[in-house]
Amino acid sequence: MADLLTVDALTLATAETVLVEDLSFSIGRGERFGLIGESGSGKSLTSLAVLGLLPPAIRATGQVTLDGQAIVGAPERKLRGLRGSVVASVFQEPLTALDPLMPLGRQIALPVRRRLRREGRDSTRTAVRREVHALMDQVRLPDPQRLYDAYPHEVSGGQRQRVAIAMALACQPRLLIADEPTTALDVTTQVEIIRLINTLVEELDIALLFISHDLAVVGQMAERVMVMRNGRAVETGAMQQVLTRPRDAYTRALVTAARRFDHALEGQP
Numbered sequence: 001m002a003d004l005l006t007v008d009a010l011t012l013a014t015a016e017t018v019l020v021e022d023l024s025f026s027i028g029r030g031e032r033f034g035l036i037g038e039s040g041s042g043k044s045l046t047s048l049a050v051l052g053l054l055p056p057a058i059r060a061t062g063q064v065t066l067d068g069q070a071i072v073g074a075p076e077r078k079l080r081g082l083r084g085s086v087v088a089s090v091f092q093e094p095l096t097a098l099d100p101l102m103p104l105g106r107q108i109a110l111p112v113r114r115r116l117r118r119e120g121r122d123s124t125r126t127a128v129r130r131e132v133h134a135l136m137d138q139v140r141l142p143d144p145q146r147l148y149d150a151y152p153h154e155v156s157g158g159q160r161q162r163v164a165i166a167m168a169l170a171c172q173p174r175l176l177i178a179d180e181p182t183t184a185l186d187v188t189t190q191v192e193i194i195r196l197i198n199t200l201v202e203e204l205d206i207a208l209l210f211i212s213h214d215l216a217v218v219g220q221m222a223e224r225v226m227v228m229r230n231g232r233a234v235e236t237g238a239m240q241q242v243l244t245r246p247r248d249a250y251t252r253a254l255v256t257a258a259r260r261f262d263h264a265l266e267g268q269p
């Protein structure tokens with residue numbers, strides 16, 4: 001079967017600068033793929049290109065094919081349809097994804113209602129509410145009765161990220177793009193959210209494009225990984241191979257730095 005996502009010779013540039021150059025990778029159905037690299041290496045722009053959400057100043061050349069559909073150059077109406085059905089995303093700061101003035105349950109209800117209508121299913125208030133409660137359960141949000149009516153500022157950062165994940169899952173995507181979804185959270189909550197995303201993509205058989213500057217985090221999420229630097233891929237391979245036998249000097253430096261950090265945390269020299 002064809003890969004779910006194929007990126008082929010993708011180049012992203014402004015009028016003055018090339019920001020991402022000649023990038024190629026693919027993600028199979030249900031596969032967990034990691035993108036890693038230092039700040040500014042082009043990870044987020046790559047994910048925005050997959051979502052068809054590039055800023056107007058940035059021009060894309062090359063090909064992005066998602067579930068058989070061409071993304072580069074596609075009309076906005078088609079892209080919006082894909083974003084509501086095939087691909088969904090979770091970003092670093094859940095507050096940016098949430099409307100501060102709308103109760104959480106109603107925010108999750110919006111994509112739920114859209115999907116039920118698209119599928120020609122019962123989209124009455126009761127049916128939508130039932131699905132929202134099921135999603136809140138699925139992302140392990142406690143006390144759904146109370147949280148349904150709570151506003152974003154009334155819950156913790158980890159709970160807000162769970163709501164953002166519920167909204168992403170509401171459209172039943174085949175690809176979830178998670179761009180630094182744990183970076184803004186404390187360490188304990190990071191671990192919980194990583195476990196949650198891992199469990200959900202496994203249970204629901206969703207492919208994952210997981211983006212982080214933190215090799216230790218990507219190591220827990222991805223089966224394959226691509227290392228980016230200055231807008232180019234320096235190494236792509238199985239996670240285990242890249243962690244244990246990195247080929248590129250930059251990857252080796254990343255691995256050594258991650259090990260040093262782990263040892264420092266464990267109190268070893």
Ligand SMILES: Nc1ncnc2c1ncn2[C@@H]1O[C@H](COP(=O)(O)OP(=O)(O)OP(=O)(O)O)[C@@H](O)[C@H]1O
Nearest residue numbers: 014019038039040041042043044045046055057213
């Ligand atoms: N709208 C834009 N116009 C011009 N340049 C941009 C724009 N958005 C991003 N860039 C530049 O493109 C490069 C890649 O940015 P990108 O956000 O993809 O990096 P990143 O690897 O995701 O970094 P971070 O981990 O800090 O988010 C950076 O040099 C950035 O300054």
